[in-house]
Amino acid sequence: MEMDKDYERKCYExxxxxxxxxxxxxxxxxxxxxxxxxxxxxxxxxxxxxxxxGFMHTGSLYQAMVHKKLASQTDGxxxxxxxxxxxxxxxxxxxxxxxxxxKHFGLEPDEGVLAEDKQVGFYGPYIQSKxxxxxxxxxxxxxxxxxxxxxFCTPEMMEKTRQMQExxxxxxxxxxxxxxCRNISIDESIERVKNGEKFILRFRSNGSHMRxxxxxxxxxxxxxxxxxxxDVVIIKSDGLPTYHFAxxxxxxxxxxxxxxxxxxWLPSTPxxxxxxxxxxxxxxxxxxxxxxxxxxxxxxxxxxxxKDKESAVSYFIKAGYPPEGVNEYLMTxxxxxxxxxxxxxxxxxxxxxxxxxxxxxxxxxxxxxxxLNDLCKEExxxxxxxxxxxxxxxxxxEYSKDFYDIISKDLDYSRKVFGLERDNTQKIxxxxxxxxxxxxxxxxxxxxxxxxxxxxxxxxxxxLTEEKNTITKDIIRKSxxxxxxxxxxxxxxxxxxxxxxxxxxxxxxxxxxKEYKAEPEKYIGSIADFSSIVRMAVTNKKNTPxxxxxxxxxxxxxxxxxxxxxxxxx
RNA sequence: GGCCCGUUGGUCAAGCGGUUAAGACGCGACCCUCUCAAGGUCGAAUCAUGGGUUCGAUUCCCGUACGGGUCACCA
Numbered sequence: 001m002e003m004d005k006d007y008e009r010k011c012y013e014x015x016x017x018x019x020x021x022x023x024x025x026x027x028x029x030x031x032x033x034x035x036x037x038x039x040x041x042x043x044x045x046x047x048x049x050x051x052x053x054g055f056m057h058t059g060s061l062y063q064a065m066v067h068k069k070l071a072s073q074t075d076g077x078x079x080x081x082x083x084x085x086x087x088x089x090x091x092x093x094x095x096x097x098x099x100x101x102x103k104h105f106g107l108e109p110d111e112g113v114l115a116e117d118k119q120v121g122f123y124g125p126y127i128q129s130k131x132x133x134x135x136x137x138x139x140x141x142x143x144x145x146x147x148x149x150x151x152f153c154t155p156e157m158m159e160k161t162r163q164m165q166e167x168x169x170x171x172x173x174x175x176x177x178x179x180x181c182r183n184i185s186i187d188e189s190i191e192r193v194k195n196g197e198k199f200i201l202r203f204r205s206n207g208s209h210m211r212x213x214x215x216x217x218x219x220x221x222x223x224x225x226x227x228x229x230x231d232v233v234i235i236k237s238d239g240l241p242t243y244h245f246a247x248x249x250x251x252x253x254x255x256x257x258x259x260x261x262x263x264x265w266l267p268s269t270p271x272x273x274x275x276x277x278x279x280x281x282x283x284x285x286x287x288x289x290x291x292x293x294x295x296x297x298x299x300x301x302x303x304x305x306x307k308d309k310e311s312a313v314s315y316f317i318k319a320g321y322p323p324e325g326v327n328e329y330l331m332t333x334x335x336x337x338x339x340x341x342x343x344x345x346x347x348x349x350x351x352x353x354x355x356x357x358x359x360x361x362x363x364x365x366x367x368x369x370x371x372l373n374d375l376c377k378e379e380x381x382x383x384x385x386x387x388x389x390x391x392x393x394x395x396x397x398e399y400s401k402d403f404y405d406i407i408s409k410d411l412d413y414s415r416k417v418f419g420l421e422r423d424n425t426q427k428i429x430x431x432x433x434x435x436x437x438x439x440x441x442x443x444x445x446x447x448x449x450x451x452x453x454x455x456x457x458x459x460x461x462x463x464l465t466e467e468k469n470t471i472t473k474d475i476i477r478k479s480x481x482x483x484x485x486x487x488x489x490x491x492x493x494x495x496x497x498x499x500x501x502x503x504x505x506x507x508x509x510x511x512x513x514k515e516y517k518a519e520p521e522k523y524i525g526s527i528a529d530f531s532s533i534v535r536m537a538v539t540n541k542k543n544t545p546x547x548x549x550x551x552x553x554x555x556x557x558x559x560x561x562x563x564x565x566x567x568x569x570x
Numbered sequence: 571g572g573c574c575c576g577u578u579g580g581u582c583a584a585g586c587g588g589u590u591a592a593g594a595c596g597c598g599a600c601c602c603u604c605u606c607a608a609g610g611u612c613g614a615a616u617c618a619u620g621g622g623u624u625c626g627a628u629u630c631c632c633g634u635a636c637g638g639g640u641c642a643c644c645a
Contacts, residue, residue: 051645086644155643171572172641200643209573225574236643243645267574267640290576291639300637329582332594336583339594361583363576364638371582371595381608421607431607500604513603531604543606 007146010186015143017193018150018201019136026141026279029134033123033253036077043076045257048109050098051083054091056313058303058367059262059292064107065330066260066289069355071110076257079112081250082127085240101313105323123254128246135241138249138279139201139234147278148234150189150199151181171209174202175229182231201235203245207274215273217266218258218287219360228270244271252281260287263364287357291364292333300366310367320395320435324349325376332371335359376433385419388432392418395435403439406446416553417445421545429545444539445553454540459569461536470524471533473570479507479533480567489556493548504530537566 036045046067050060071078080099084090096116102108111121119126142148151174158174165172177183182204193199207213207227214224234245241249251259266288276283293300294308303311310316316326331338331350336359338350345352380388389411396404407414418438421429432438443449464471482503491499501511509530510516510523520526535547538559544550551559 049645053645083645089644151643158642166571169571202643220575223574226572230641233643238643240643242643246645262639263575264639265645269574288575293638295581302638333582339582340584340592343593365583366581368581368595374595377607427608429607430609497604526604528604535605541606545606547604 007186010190011146012144014150014186014190014193015140017190018143019140022133022136022140024133024137026137029137029253033255036255039077040075042074043257044070044074045077045079045255046071046260047079047081047112047251047254047256048102049081049083049261050094051086051089052091052094052098053089054094054097055305056098056101057305058311058313058316059289061101061105061107061313061326062292062330062334063260063262063289064102064105065327065334065350066287066355066360067109068107069350069353070258070260070357072351073355077111078109079121079123079254080109080114080126081254082113083243083246084127084129085236085243085246087129087238087240097314101317104317105313105327107327126254128250129240131246131250132239134253135235135245135249139241139245142203142234142278143201145278147204148201149182149204149231150193151179151202151231151233152192152197152199153180173230175205175209175231179231198237200233200237202231203234203275203278205229205231205274207270213270213273215269215283215286218285218357220288220362223266223269225267225270228274230271232271232275234275244268244275248272248275248279248281251284252276252279256284258285258287260289263288263291287360288362289360290362293364293366295366300364302364303367310369318399318436320399320438321372321376321433322379322391322435325372325379325433328375328379329368329372332375333361333365333368336361373433377430380432381428381430383422385415385423388418388422389415392435392438396439400436400439403449406448413445413553417442420549420553444541444544444550447558450540457540459536459566460540460542461533461566462570463542464529464532464536468525468529471529475507475524476533477567477570479503479530480537480563482507483534484560484563484567487551487556487559489552489559496548496551500530500534501527534563537563540566 036043039045048060048064048067050056067078070076080102082095093116095113099108099113099115108114112124112126113119125131139148153174157180161174161178161180162172164170165178170178174182179202181189181199181202205228207229209226209229211227212224213227214222217223232244233242235241240246247259250256269286269288273283291302294303294310305311327350328342331342331353335353335355337356338353341353342348383391389407393404393408396407407417421427432441439449443453461476462473464476465473483500486499486503488495488499504527505511507530508524509527510520510525511527513526513528516523516526531547532542535544536542538547538551538554554562
């Protein structure tokens with residue numbers, strides 16, 4: 001009894017020695033950062049917690065979607081907290097990039113760090129390096145309770161212990177008898193701190209590896225794991241907390257109800273539960289999301305920052321994937337019944353969908369680029385020509401300046417180009433899924449690009465002779481010569497095609513595809529071949545939308561000029 | 571290696587003890603067609619494996635294999 005009182009007193013003495021300037025208490029913080037009572041029952045408070053490493057992972061976007069959905073569905077709060085406790089890895093400008101990228105996808109938070117210089121909310125500061133005082137109050141609390149202690153071990157000593165443990169096949173780590181500083185007397189600790197010896201702070205775990213704990217993951221259900229028995233570091237030598245400790249303090253005092261994080265955190269959840277209990281805090285609900293994988297040879301692995309360009313959200317922005325399409329894709333891998341719902345609610349978007357935690361898949365899914373492309377294609381197909389132009393303008397201004405200059409020269413013309421087979425309701429063109437490809441798809445509409453391509457790659461029309469030996473250079477020449485004479489810009493589409501057929505027939509082409517297919521040897525080629533000659537002469541492309549519309553857009557002079565030019569090169 | 575999570579066609583997946591095992595992407599064929607893209611019709615293709623439990627297992631339990639994650643003063 002006497003001893004306990006004495007020990008208790010010494011813990012306070014030690015706490016005071018370590019934190020002489022901390023006079024706030026955990027109870028003070030409880031009052032300063034009260035529970036969010038204004039929220040209605042069942043409101044979910046979530047947070048996205050990026051580290052400012054200059055890189056936003058695609059997985060973070062996926063999680064941002066979960067946060068946004070959960071919070072908005074329950075009239076809760078989704079906030080952003082910057083986790084910058086590892087100052088070595090910090091990259092300037094990260095916060096700006098992160099918030100802008102979230103915004104790009106319409107997944108901006110409601111609270112916390114909303115922009116580089118903008119924080120909103122009563123639970124701040126929302127940047128961990130600015131919350132040092134809070135962690136110190138909490139750490140002091142643990143020292144006072146005898147639940148944290150100074151550790152004087154050097155990295156070299158730690159390394160030796162680890163090697164010994166590995167050699168002897170003992171569970172590695174700092175715990176039990178291997179936790180040297182855990183087992184020194186409180187008097188010695190006090191003495192060594194007084195002497196100015198360097199130390200860090202460790203948690204004193206009372207857990208045992210032999211016991212099991214279980215908790216309910218809101219997406220995966222009950223999970224059973226060994227209790228934590230590691231005396232993890234809570235305050236590092238730079239005075240900042242480790243992730244484990246910051247998570248516990250912040251999510252408690254920011255009143256987070258649901259912690260949505262990647263599966264890689266699952267193994268350390270017992271540590272967090274242990275810490276929550278030690279602090280006397282109620283633990284939040286955990287949701288561990290599956291990792292996004294990528295195919296690597298015959299196996300799959302986690303998206304890697306170094307190897308996979310798709311691991312960075314910025315990749316999708318730079319390539320000009322429409323955010324709507326990316327979001328659609330994320331939803332399909334996020335909630336298993338989304339695609340079903342979507343097919344019944346084509347006109348609605350993902351914000352109208354009721355996201356359910358128990359419908360979350362727990363297996364890591366492969367990033368399926370063809371599927372993403374398809375979804376993006378569908379989204380772009382919904383846009384009008386004007387909208388496509390606006391988007392291409394906005395994208396190219398940022399990522400393809402030359403192209404931007406070219407298309408903004410004559411906006412009326414560009415509007416018609418991008419409205420091609422798009423504004424005429426019935427057959428909507430679906431051949432673009434990202435803005436990056438637009439320049440190549442429409443290159444023949446813009447003289448500068450068209451000319452450059454001819455110089456670089458040459459005239460592809462001669463390739464026709466290789467495909468079909470009846471189509472000789474002579475035939476191509478005759479076809480163009482003939483067609484130049486009869487082309488009439490005033491023709492309606494039907495008249496135009498009749499004229500095409502007429503010309504083709506005179507030269508020996510078959511104008512009826514069925515007849516041609518039945519007896520191809522009777523003709524030098526079909527109307528399709530003749531069309532190809534015209535198409536290539538005008539666009540230098542094998543495949544394009546309807547040539548009539550293209551010719552109309554280009555105008556007679558240019559059409560004739562291009563055909564003559566091609567003629568001179570055969 | 572210890573611990574944890576996971577495993578239905580090539581990919582994403584529905585299913586929650588009895589189904590001809592949905593659907594989407596991709597792939598193939600055909601149709602439409604001036605070429606593509608699109609659209610239409612059709613098609614090939616899946617319950618990792620061995621034991622239980624049960625009248626009956628894709629579904630429940632255990633083992634095995636395989637894949638992934640994690641074991642820091644990084645998050």
